[in-house]
Amino acid sequence: MNLVLAISLIILALVAGAAIGFFAARKYMMKYLKENPPINEQMLRMMMAQMGRKPSEKQVKQMMNQMNKMQK
Missing domain, CATH: 1.20.5 (Single alpha-helices involved in coiled-coils or other helix-helix interfaces)
Incomplete structure (x- = not known):
């Protein structure tokens, strides 16, 4: 037992x-x-610069907003 x-x-x-x-x-x-967070604004700017683009602040904010929406 x-x-x-x-x-x-x-x-x-x-x-x-x-x-x-x-x-x-x-x-x-x-x-x-x-x-x-895994990706921040500075990393996003660096990635876009490596692709040959000079992102505007508006583009960076839009991309961050889209990424934040996808996480939620």
Whole structure:
């Protein structure tokens, strides 16, 4: 009887630990991506310059708005 109880408690602890770890990691990554977006305005300007374009401020803002809409 004690062996069955011990095994079930171990399994329950593993499942609870995995669930808590998953949600903690998810929350951390969401916070990290919100604070450090993958592409910012400076990177966008650099990419457009490499393609041979001189972007205006309006074009950069439009591209950033489109990227932000796609993330949400």
